[in-house]
Structure formats: C-alpha cells, structure tokens
Amino acid sequence: MSEDGSTLVRIRDLHFFRGSKHIFRGLNLDIPRGKVTTILGPSGTGKTTLLKMIGGQLKASQGGITVDGLDVGKLKRSALYELRKRLGMLFQSGALLTDLSVFDNVAYPLREHTDLPESLISHLVLMRLHAVGLRGARDLAPAELSGGMARRAALARALVFDPMMIMYDEPFTGQDPISMGVLLELIQTVNGALGLTSLIVSHDLKESLSISDYAVIISEGVVVEAGSPDQLENSDSPWVQQFLHGMPDGPVPFQAPAPDYQTDLFGQQSQVAGQPVAGAAR
Amino acid sequence: MTDFLQRFGRSWLSMVERLGRATLFLLHILGALFSLVKRPSLLVRQLHSTGVMTLSIVLVSGLFVGMVLALQAYNTLIDFGQENRVGTLVALTLVRELGPVVTGLLFAGRAGSALTAEIGLMKATEQLSGLEMMAVDPYKRVFAPRFLAAFLALPMLAAMFSAVGVMGGHLVGVEVLGVDAAAYWSQMQNATSFTSDVCNGLIKGLVFGFVVAWIAIFEGADCIPTSEGVSSATTRTVVYSSLAILGLDFLLTAVMF
Amino acid sequence: MNSRAIEVLVGLFMLLFLGAMFVLAMKVSNLTSFTSTSGYTLVAKFENVGGLKPRAPVAASGVKVGEVSDITYDPETFEASVTLTIDNRFSDAFPLDTTASIYTAGLLGEQYIGLDPGAEEDMLQDSDEISLTQSAIVLERLIGQVLFSRSGGS
Ligand SMILES: Nc1ncnc2c1ncn2[C@@H]1O[C@H](COP(=O)(O)OP(=O)(O)O)[C@@H](O)[C@H]1O
Numbered sequence: 001m002s003e004d005g006s007t008l009v010r011i012r013d014l015h016f017f018r019g020s021k022h023i024f025r026g027l028n029l030d031i032p033r034g035k036v037t038t039i040l041g042p043s044g045t046g047k048t049t050l051l052k053m054i055g056g057q058l059k060a061s062q063g064g065i066t067v068d069g070l071d072v073g074k075l076k077r078s079a080l081y082e083l084r085k086r087l088g089m090l091f092q093s094g095a096l097l098t099d100l101s102v103f104d105n106v107a108y109p110l111r112e113h114t115d116l117p118e119s120l121i122s123h124l125v126l127m128r129l130h131a132v133g134l135r136g137a138r139d140l141a142p143a144e145l146s147g148g149m150a151r152r153a154a155l156a157r158a159l160v161f162d163p164m165m166i167m168y169d170e171p172f173t174g175q176d177p178i179s180m181g182v183l184l185e186l187i188q189t190v191n192g193a194l195g196l197t198s199l200i201v202s203h204d205l206k207e208s209l210s211i212s213d214y215a216v217i218i219s220e221g222v223v224v225e226a227g228s229p230d231q232l233e234n235s236d237s238p239w240v241q242q243f244l245h246g247m248p249d250g251p252v253p254f255q256a257p258a259p260d261y262q263t264d265l266f267g268q269q270s271q272v273a274g275q276p277v278a279g280a281a282r
Numbered sequence: 283m284t285d286f287l288q289r290f291g292r293s294w295l296s297m298v299e300r301l302g303r304a305t306l307f308l309l310h311i312l313g314a315l316f317s318l319v320k321r322p323s324l325l326v327r328q329l330h331s332t333g334v335m336t337l338s339i340v341l342v343s344g345l346f347v348g349m350v351l352a353l354q355a356y357n358t359l360i361d362f363g364q365e366n367r368v369g370t371l372v373a374l375t376l377v378r379e380l381g382p383v384v385t386g387l388l389f390a391g392r393a394g395s396a397l398t399a400e401i402g403l404m405k406a407t408e409q410l411s412g413l414e415m416m417a418v419d420p421y422k423r424v425f426a427p428r429f430l431a432a433f434l435a436l437p438m439l440a441a442m443f444s445a446v447g448v449m450g451g452h453l454v455g456v457e458v459l460g461v462d463a464a465a466y467w468s469q470m471q472n473a474t475s476f477t478s479d480v481c482n483g484l485i486k487g488l489v490f491g492f493v494v495a496w497i498a499i500f501e502g503a504d505c506i507p508t509s510e511g512v513s514s515a516t517t518r519t520v521v522y523s524s525l526a527i528l529g530l531d532f533l534l535t536a537v538m539f
Numbered sequence: 540m541n542s543r544a545i546e547v548l549v550g551l552f553m554l555l556f557l558g559a560m561f562v563l564a565m566k567v568s569n570l571t572s573f574t575s576t577s578g579y580t581l582v583a584k585f586e587n588v589g590g591l592k593p594r595a596p597v598a599a600s601g602v603k604v605g606e607v608s609d610i611t612y613d614p615e616t617f618e619a620s621v622t623l624t625i626d627n628r629f630s631d632a633f634p635l636d637t638t639a640s641i642y643t644a645g646l647l648g649e650q651y652i653g654l655d656p657g658a659e660e661d662m663l664q665d666s667d668e669i670s671l672t673q674s675a676i677v678l679e680r681l682i683g684q685v686l687f688s689r690s691g692g693s
C-alpha cells in the first residue's frame with residue numbers, strides 16, 4: 001500500500017462482525033489530512049464501531065486500517081498507546097470521569113502520561129478550558145454540567161495533548177440550537193487554528209455538512225456515496241436523496257422486514273378468535 | 283425434546299464461555315496489579331470506597347451477632363452447668379465461621395454491588411472506552427485498584443466483625459447474664475488458637491475477598507451497557523458472590539478444621 | 540471528597556483493623572499465653588492420660604504456668620509421654636520431686652495438669668523429666684474397680 005501524504009486514515013476492504021451481525025462488508029474509505037470529514041449513516045450502521053476500530057479498540061476480522069501510515073490492527077500494545085495519544089476522541093456522552101472535576105478531567109491525560117510540574121499542567125489545562133469557554137466551570141463535577149458543556153469539557157480534554165486528529169461521535173445529538181452553534185464554531189476553529197484533522201460521525205445533516213470539506217455516507221456496511229457536500233446534494237442516487245431529505249420511505253423501507261401485512265393480520269385474528277381465553281389472559 | 287437438549291447445550295456452552303472470559307479477565311487484572319506500586323493513591327481511594335464505606339454496617343452487625351451468640355450459648359450451656367464456656371462458643375463461632383461468612387455476605391451486598399454498578403455505568407457512559415482512547419489502560423487504572431482493595435478489605439472487615447462480636451458477647455454474657463468475666467476470657471483463650479483459628483478465619487476472608495472482587499468487577503466490565511444491563515449485573519454479583527461464599531466456606535471448613 | 544480526608548479515613552480503617560487483630564491475638568486467642576518458643580520444656584510420663592489434649596493448661600496451686608505442647612506414646616516404657624511447656628517466668632520454680640497429676644476441672648470439664656512442688660533443693664531444668672506422676676482418673680475404670688471390690692467382698 002503506497003502512502004500518500006494527503007491521506008491520514010486509509011481503510012481497505014474492512015470486514016467486522018458483532019456476534020453474527022456482519023457490520024462492515026468491505027468498507028473502503030480515505031480520510032484526508034487537515035480537513036473536516038463527516039461520516040453519515042443511519043443509527044446502528046456501525047459509525048461508533050468504526051471510530052473505535054480507527055482507535056484500535058476493536059480489531060477487524062478482515063482488511064485493515066492505517067492511521068498515519070501505521071496499521072492499527074497489527075500494532076503492538078505500546079505502539080498502539082503511542083498512536084492513541086495522538087488521537088482525540090469525543091464520545092457521544094462526553095465520557096468524562098464522573099469522580100473528577102472538570103479541571104482534573106482535562107488534566108487527566110497530562111498527569112497520566114507526563115511528569116510535568118503541576119503549575120505547567122494548570123497552565124495548559126486553563127488554556128484549553130478557556131478555548132472551549134469553560135474556564136469558569138473548572139471546579140464543577142461532570143454531573144453538574146449540561147450536555148453541551150460536558151461535550152465541550154470533553155473536547156478540551158481531547159485537545160490537551162495536541163492530537164493530529166479528533167474524532168467526534170455524534171457531537172450534535174440532543175443539543176439545543178445554541179450549544180449546537182457553539183460546538184460547530186468550536187470544531188471549525190479547532191480544525192483551522194490547530195491544523196488538525198477532524199472526523200465527525202453524525203446524522204445531523206445540515207449542521208455537519210455545513211462545516212465539512214468531505215462527506216461519506218455509509219449503509220449496510222459499505223460506503224454508498226462519498227464526495228464534497230455539494231456533490232452529495234446533487235447526487236442522483238435515490239438512497240442519498242432519501243437520506244439527505246429525510247424521506248420516510250424509499251430504498252430504506254419504512255417497515256422493518258416483515259411478512260405480508262394481510263396474512264399477518266389475518267393470521268393473528270384467527271388465532272385470537274380460536275383461543276379467546278388465552279388471548280385475553282395475555 | 284431435541285429442542286430442550288439443544289437449548290440446554292447452548293446455555294451450558296455459553297456458561298462455560300463466560301467462565302473462560304472471566305478467567306482471562308482475572309489473569310489480565312492480576313498482571314496489572316504491579317502498576318499499583320507506582321500509584322498507591324489509587325488503592326487508598328478504593329480502600330475508602332470499599333472498606334470504609336462498609337465499615338459501619340459490618341461493625342453494627344458484628345456487635346449484634348456476638349450478642350445473639352452469647353445469649354443462645356448461655357441458654358444452652360446453663361443446662362450443663364457450663365455457662366463459663368460462653369466465651370469459647372462465641373469466639374470460635376465468630377472467628378471460624380460467622381466473621382468471614384457474614385462479613386462476606388454483607389460485603390457482597392454493600393461493596394460488591396456498588397463496584398459492579400460503578401464499573402457498569404463507566405462502561406455504559408463510555409468512560410472505559412474513553413480511557414482506552416486516552417491511551418490509559420483501564421485494567422491498571424480502574425480494575426486492578428478496585429480488585430486489590432476489595433480483596434484486602436474483606437478479611438480486614440471480617441477481623442473487625444469478629445473482634446466487635448466478641449465484645450458484644452462480653453456485653454451480654456458478662457454484663458447482662460452474669461458470667462464471670464475472667465472465665466469468659468480465659469475459657470475463650472484456652473480454646474481459641476491464633477494460628478489455627480484466627481489465621482484460618484483470615485484466610486477464609488482473603489478467599490472470599492478474592493472471589494467477591496473477581497465476580498463484582500467482572501460482572502461490571504462484562505455487563506450489557508444499558509440501564510437494565512447494569513441493574514441485572516448488579517443483582518448477579520450479589521447472588522453469585524453469596525453462593526460462592528457459602529459454597530467455598532463449606533470446602534474451606536472441610537479442609538481447615 | 541478530597542484526597543486528604545480519604546487518606547485520614549483509610550488510615551483510621553487500618554488502625555481499626557490493627558486494633559481488631561490485637562484483640563483477636565491477645566484477648567481472644569492464645570497468642571499471649573505460653574507458646575512453645577517462650578518457655579522451657581519438661582517431660583512427664585503417665586500410665587494413662589485419659590482425655591488430656593495438647594494445649595491443655597498446666598497449673599501450680601491453681602495458677603496457670605504453662606501448657607501441654609505434645610503428647611506421644613513412648614514404645615520403650617509403654618507409657619504416654621507428655622511434653623509440658625512452662626513459661627520462663629517460672630524457671631527454677633519446681634523442685635526435682637515435683638509431682639505432675641492429671642486433674643479434671645469439674646465433673647465433665649476439660650483435663651489439665653497440676654504440678655505439686657516437692658521439697659528438694661535442686662530445681663527442674665529445661666528438658667528434665669518429672670518422675671513423680673499420677674495418671675488421669677478414668678471414670679470407667681473407677682466404676683469397674685468399685686464393682687469388682689463389691690463383688691469380691693460379698
Ligand atoms: N458491545 C456490543 N456488543 C454487541 N453488539 C454491539 C455492541 N455495540 C454495538 N453493537 C451493535 O453494533 C451495531 C453498530 O453499533 P454502533 O457502531 O453503535 O452504531 P451507530 O454508532 O452507527 O449508531 C449496532 O447494531 C449495535 O447493536
């Protein structure tokens with residue numbers, strides 16, 4: 001595999017199973033360096049799973065992922081940990097450690113991985129907290145934060161090590177318009193100012209597309225469409241149109257796979273009629 | 283019938299699989315214990331949340347169990363004119379059996395369930411994944427300190443339970459029922475051996491601590507990361523720990539005494 | 540809770556544990572009373588030890604001075620050989636002609652060894668043998684004797 005400098009994450013022929021569920025079926029994807037990339041896809045397609053695989057928490061059953069030229073699945077534990085220090089991940093819930101204050105949460109990676117003096121740690125942490133607007137909330141416990149604040153605190157923590165890439169897992173889900181705007185702004189400034197790569201997983205289309213350079217739609221374990229937001233908007237694939245415009249029925253059917261409606265109804269009715277007592281007892 | 287056999291076979295297989303997973307998990311934790319040498323503060327924090335938080339319930343229970351034992355022993359022994367031996371009965375029962383066993387059951391209910399719930403919630407709220415993504419090993423930072431703390435706290439609590447129970451026995455036997463104080467203590471001393479009774483009781487406590495810590499932490503780390511998943515894992519911790527304590531107690535007693 | 544408070548509480552917890560171990564060792568169990576290391580040993584041979592058990596008390600004038608550390612059968616003399624461990628506080632306290640007897644505390648109580656000092660000038664030393672002994676009174680034998688003498692007398 002030739003490594004070309006403009007690609008940070010390269011995914012080739014990725015297969016992955018959860019139990020008997022075939023989640024990825026030959027996924028191919030390149031994530032460009034220094035850009036904001038959005039991965040779109042319905043719930044349960046495996047977006048979170050994909051981020052965890054990029055971080056090396058889950059191993060592919062077949063195919064591979066390289067991050068900055070390193071094959072994540074084949075790295076030794078120590079090398080993997082070194083790589084993870086250069087990746088930031090913002091979990092859906094923020095994943096702040098509940099028994100530490102906001103300040104200690106942000107300081108946590110520094111205290112774990114460095115021997116910096118406390119004064120310097122405090123300096124670094126306050127800088128990050130200031131950047132996300134939470135310098136005043138440093139002594140709060142995670143439970144005292146609103147959802148948006150928790151995500152900002154988690155962003156400060158993800159930034160504390162100056163990573164080369166940040167992965168955001170559904171950062172906009174469940175946010176009010178103001179915190180949504182704040183997060184969008186933050187992601188954009190962080191990407192621009194620090195020159196890092198951003199990978200956003202989302203199903204909030206408009207918001208995420210508005211700040212993305214590149215977008216990918218995943219479904220059924222493969223990439224169904226990739227391109228700039230404009231290209232996606234103008235795609236004539238019925239699938240993409242359904243997804244982008246939120247049409248209830250289309251290639252993704254409204255109904256979960258089920259036997260024929262008529263026979264289902266008819267069959268059930270006759271059953272109830274045949275066993276009235278058992279039916280009522282249930 | 284074949285359907286039943288199939289289901290039986292499958293559930294048996296999944297049980298064996300779970301046991302295997304739990305064993306690997308345990309080995310992984312044991313391997314991570316060394317990291318605590320560099321971070322003893324983690325252990326202290328966990329000793330607080332497992333040991334100190336269980337202390338009051340253990341002391342109160344110990345006192346009452348000792349008092350009840352003295353009362354029962356007195357009522358039986360008085361018929362043989364042997365009421366001087368109340369102390370012997372109280373001490374041996376506590377040190378050999380009730381200290382470790384009752385403490386173990388209380389510990390499973392109080393500290394074990396809390397451990398499972400805490401770890402389960404850390405999993406459900408992605409804190410464990412978050413640690414991994416920060417290049418922090420949850421085995422070293424989360425599981426190992428909790429395991430060691432629970433393992434050590436249980437025998438310590440059991441010793442306190444027995445000591446308080448003996449005082450409770452003194453309270454009822456000597457102060458209330460009028461057994462001679464000197465007889466209470468000297469009969470107890472004559473019959474109780476430090477090496478074969480007190481130390482064996484401590485060993486029981488260590489074994490129970492090991493098992494409860496293992497079950498509680500594994501159930502937390504292995505739970506389905508939803509609210510029902512965490513709550514059923516918590517229940518399983520209490521049930522499995524209690525059964526394991528009682529079963530192991532029989533085995534240990536058969537071997538030791 | 541701040542880490543200082545936690546450390547203090549855990550420290551108290553450790554102190555409580557040490558206190559409990561102290562109670563269990565010193566008050567509840569026999570660690571304080573004489574163990575085989577902290578005393579000197581005497582040997583006494585008995586024809587019959589009855590229900591005497593290791594760790595049974597050894598008393599002189601009703602005061603506990605030591606304990607039985609070992610009981611074996613001596614195939615040369617066909618007697619029971621009992622090793623007594625006497626606390627060092629009572630060294631040079633028992634004349635050579637001290638008698639060791641097995642008594643029973645109460646009718647059903649445990650058996651213990653009573654030492655009755657004699658009148659000799661020289662004292663028993665470590666590993667000496669007490670030559671004057673009185674075996675345990677075995678209830679069955681006593682009853683047997685009574686019955687035998689009765690039938691012999693009539
Ligand atoms: N720990 C797990 N064990 C088993 N199945 C899981 C687990 N986590 C997720 N899954 C399954 O994997 C699929 C993908 O999950 P996920 O990556 O969370 O989807 P998304 O983030 O796109 O909503 C889902 O169908 C989910 O049920």
Ligand SMILES: [Mg+2]
Nearest residue numbers: 047048049169
């Ligand atoms: Mg997800």
